[in-house]
Amino acid sequence: MKILIADDDKIFMSLMVDILADGKDEVLQAENGLVAWERLQTEGADIAVLDVNMPEMDGVELLKLIRGDERFKNLPVLVLTIGFMAEDLVQRYDAAVTDYLTKPFEISALQLKVKEMEQRILKNPAAGG
Template identity: 35%
Template sequence: MVQILVVEDNPVNMELTVDLLESYGYGVVQAEDGFVALQKLQEEKIDLILLDIQLPRIDGLELLSRIKNEDSTKDIPVIALTAHSMRGDDERFISAGCIDYISKPIDIKGFKKKLQLYLGEPEE
């Protein structure tokens, strides 16, 4: 089963994202901050990371840098999530190493299509 690591500190956003992913048929691993995410990346086989950019303790861009500089995780695709999108954010996140960018609140139809673009259809 395809495993997606969701790194999100807001419990409501985490629950919504997890519910959507599970309804699409993806496996989900949850991390409420960057340090937990790094631990999960060592423990689990992750196929894609959905990364909130504004996180406590270690922000999303710093976490992204650590992920991309580690041999065991550098090839995992990362999609940035943010509620406070500003002009130029998409270019900034892509140049930092993300493959794409999703603004919150999540557009449910667009979200599913984007996941399918990068992961294909989930296995039954």
């Protein structure tokens, strides 16, 4: 599957790419929300992993654009947030957030969440993006 990852942390990005680009999955990288939105529109994705805190366009603005677009309204989106923001984010954007992880997390937890999303898409292709 094609996984779009948007995160401005270069070191963390390379860790995520290492674990997710495993042969079956193709990873599209974006260093901010604006680049992510451009890549999503031109290249598409099956799953998106969005950091909340990013320059140019943050993950919440990007999430709103994604959900407001007919092409991506069902795209599974995993949001990467930080502890004190997680509760507020999930309350306000519950319907828009497919799943989330609170930083810092084990990279294996990310792998598990993405695999769960892939399984859901395989079982119900209509749930994909």
